[in-house]
Amino acid sequence: MADECELSTVHTTEGVALQEDKECSETLEVCHVSNNWDPPSSLHEFSEGGWAGWATAFGAFLVQFCAFGYITSFGVYQDFYTQHYLTNETSSAISWIGSTTAFLLMTVSLVSGLLHDRGYFYHLIIAGSFLHSLSLFMLSMSKPNHYYQIFLSQGLGLGIASGLVYIPTMAVISHHFRRRRTLVMTFVATGSPLGAIIHPIMLNNLLNGPLGFANGVRVSAGLISLFLLTACLCMRTRLDPPATPVNYIAVARKCIYDVPFMLLIAGTFLLQTGFYYPLFFFQLDSIKHGISVKFSFYSLVILNGSNCLGRFTSGFIASFTGVLNLTIVASISCGVLILGMIGLNNLASVIVLGMLYGYLSGLNVAMAPPLVATLTPDLSELGARMGICLFAAGFGGLIGAPISGALLTSNYTWWIPGLFSGTVSLAAAMMFIIMRYMFLKRQRVPGTLQDAVLEYILRRLIATRMIKEQTMQLLSIGFRYARRGGNLKRFAGCGFFVPLIDGLFNLV
Helix, strand or coil: CCHHHHCCCCCCCCCCEECCCCCCCCCCEECCCCCCCCCCCCHHHCCCCHHHHHHHHHHHHHHHHHCHHHHCCHHHHHHHHHHHHCCCCCHHHHHHHHHHHHHHHHHHHHHHHHHHHCCCHHHHHHHHHHHHHHHHHHHHCCCCCCHHHHHHHHHHHHHHHHHHHHHHHHHHHHHCCCCCHHHHHHHHHCHHHHHHHHHHHHHHHHHCCCCHHHHHHHHHHHHHHHHHHHHHHHCCCCCCCCCCCCCHHHHHHHHCCCHHHHHHHHHHHHHHHHHHHHHHHHHHHHHHCCCCHHHHCCHHHHHHHHHHHHHHHHHHHHHHHCHHHHHHHHHHHHHHHHHHHHHCCCHHHHHHHHHHHHHHHHHHHHHHHHHHHHCCCCHHHHHHHHHHHHHHHHHHHHHHHHHHHHHHCCCCCCHHHHHHHHHHHHHHHHHHHHHHHHHHHHHCCCCCHHHHHHHHHHHHHHHHCCCCHHHHHHHHHHHHHHHHHCCHHHHHHCCCHHHHHHHHHHHC
């Protein structure tokens, strides 16, 4: 299923070169990440815009704004419930609401992706939008210290609704765009971080203002309902679903024997276990350390705004560092910064930690799709492998925040959950380091000295003379083939190595 490969996003669409590793990759593997299936259509059949195409993109943007953007704003609710609305509950119990929502978004997305592949796009969008609005209006009717009411409406209802609409709205972009898909997917993906910036500002002022909880949530629900209705009216499908959807069970069995990929799953699980601690507790941490309430309301805005910047710049940075290296560095940095939250005690530390963690966690989120693509030998399995990673990430997000809340206790002992979340994030980075070693060990087959000399001569010839475009393409294919075999003699044996050499010397 190709849909999940577009989740996070913006820098991992068709035509983007994914660099396996800067040290060992002189050539870039081009991976079609944004969709691993294209219906049998010619390029001119894609409108690349038009009313239907851009209206669909705008509708998908609104859904991302309302779904994932709202879920990542749960830190506002965590603070409000802890201090005012669910005072009889522990921080751990309250964080189960937000973690369940995030878990359901990722796991239900597997089902919605499969249903989308079978042509149920409109059913999913309408049902998900209706349930999303209903859940928020039911949340507004919840009574103080009635935990089950809030858990059912916000934890379960909102999570299922978001999971129903999340992947289909990303996948439908592939129906209208091919050449501009990178640009359009970037636009659609901005809905999530933009929502994570706007919703905290709005919710903090509504919940803590004169309207109070019930009316404040109703205002938020009304706005989201309007956006989702607009999205349903805007989005249109155009292509038939694929004839043979990917078999998840077969791919899962194959992945068991793929050691680097299993290490990726383990690292993803650990990383998500620590990932939500700052998102859920950063605002509460700021307030409890004596930072002004008015400024603390904007702590999540700082974090999510930096996260948005990290996503946008990740592709540029990865082109120099490589996907594997950037993922490792970002994971280590996130772990260190979470440990640094133990020392949060003034305004400057809130700003610095919020900006740095937001930016580096944005790099991590953006690197997930190209990282999976790098470890996927058969790109027809990319969507299924993305789904498997999402499932693992969902379980990490489900248990991470509640464990941190339990470690926090009612005495607000901040160093214990900070130590736990930071440690598991560093453990995730260790998994990624081992994964990188195993992956490169599998890819790297030593060649002979003659191969290295010949490759150097060919590179010098290419650098000093203009070669026809077709010859360049053949040479690129040949080197890629040779690298996989580890010996240029295999390339020579395939029948077109000698003609290439002759052609190069004739051009010189």
